Amino acid sequence: MNKSPDAHRMEKIVSLCKRRGFIFQSSEIYGGLNGCWDYGPLGVELKRNLKNYWWRVMVHERDDVVGMDGSILMNRAVWKASGHEDTFTDPMVDCRSCKARLRADQLVEKNGIKQRPNCGGKDLTTPRAFNLMFKTFVGATEDESSLTYLRPETAQAIFVQFKNILEVSRKKLPFGIAQIGKAFRNEINPRNFTFRSREFEQMELEYFCRAEEGMRWLDYWKEERLKFYENIGIARDNLHALTVPDEERAFYSKGTYDIEYDFPFGRQELEGVAYRTDYDLSQHQKASGKSLEYFDEETKQRFIPHVVEPSAGVDRTVLALICEAYSEDEAPDEKGKMETRIVLRFHPRIAPIKCAVFPLLKNKEPLVAKAKEIVALLRPHMYVFYDEVGAIGRRYRRQDEIGTPFGVTVDFETLGEKDPALRDTVTLRDRDSMKQERVPVKDLPGILVSRIS
Ligand code: ATP
DSSP states (O other): OOOOHHHHHHHHHHHHHHHTTSEEETTGGGTOOTTOEEEOHHHHHHHHHHHHHHHIIIIITOSSEEEOOOOSBOOHHHHHHTSHHHHOEEEEEEBTTTOOEEEGGGOEEETTEEEOTTTOOOOBOOOEEEEOOOEEEOSSOOSGGGEEEBOSOSHHHHHHTHHHHHHHHTOOSSEEEEEEEEEEOOOSSOBTTTTBOSEEEEEEEEEEEOGGGHHHHHHHHHHHHHHHHHHTTOOGGGEEEEEOOGGGSOTTOSEEEEEEEEETTEEEEEEEEEEOTTHHHHHHHHHHOOOOOEEETTTTEEEOOEEEEEEEEHHHHHHHHHHHHEEEEEEEOTTSOEEEEEEEOOOTTTOSOOEEEEESOTTOHHHHHHHHHHHHHHTTTSOEEEOOSSOHHHHHHHHHHHTOOEEEEEOTTTTTSSOGGGTTEEEEEETTTOOEEEEEGGGHHHHHHHHHO
16 A cells, blocks of 8 residues: 555654654663653753743743642542542543454544444444553552552642742732643553653643633633744644634633644644633642632632643654654755755754854864864853764755754864965854855854844
């Protein structure tokens, strides 16, 4: 069977991720662990840049948001009160023909009969609820009394610390608490590379407000989050804000948007922006017996705030960034012959390496010394990479393939050997246009910082 161009594209992306050290299968030498992934030297940089930029715009650049970092293990009572213990489930069916286990919503319907897409099996068990939380035991005994779960979302730590943070931050409504951290879900069918994993990271904001302002903040955050994706280099045309229909929303939510991205394997959710009303805080107040109310000094009223939650997946966004950036074009090789060039067109803000520095020749000591001097000049400002191996064209190609937006070459002109006016200038090459400009070394940090921040 011929693969679709999109399936082919996805295969190339997965293979590039492994070949260049973005993403590896977890425990690979033991055959892997389904739904778990490791980020290699470039993947970890990309992920960090994404998280840092999210933190910058969601926390540092705002007066109304503070951060926190909660523990992954929490008292089991949290998961009872939040409803996760009873209802955080997916309906699961078994196919009796091929013995596969899958989510009931992944079945396809042909002539009114549900069947498994791969084998066409129609002999299916009735759907039963499968809880997605990983169980674990805290302490030396393994019984009900020591049972808890790996958190399936980061949000609950924010709700249960609401009162502490309100007191220490002295914020007034509306205000938000942000958190980035790991979450775990025992997904029935992890798939589409890192898209649906069993261990993943979330970037979540709980934005507390008055009940009457909930719908307005929901729309505000949807727009802010769309802007965020554009600011990290995702084209607006590939982003979609889906209004989740009433029957698909959580019962306590008054409105939810799914921000979706056109992945090569289809349009899928990147982030949920949900107006969760006062459900979470009310549940925890009821279950813990501790007040989670807000006191309004002006009106002298006490009430439980409502909350709007933009909840994004780090791994899904990293995957979207790679899919968006992947491209192939034509560039001349050393002999001027056109060849296919693989380029990751990352926005400079999130590119793993910002600038590569090359001495023209590795066996010319003054060129090498000058290049290393430039590396030292740039390092306090950004992640730079020094490379002296191979022809310049090949060195550029290696950087194009990992998305490095800028390349600096130190040549004999830099040393002032040809034209004294060009002493201490270098060529600065742009990854996308492949244009080169001559710039003074002393201006490099300023020029580059302005282009990557
Ligand atoms: P889905 O419908 O795809 O299972 P969800 O609606 O259950 O996702 P939420 O509970 O809203 O997801 O979680 C918020 C975000 O966390 C998602 O938009 C996604 O980016 C991320 N996320 C959730 N589950 C996973 C997963 N299994 N792997 C990777 N990221 C995930």
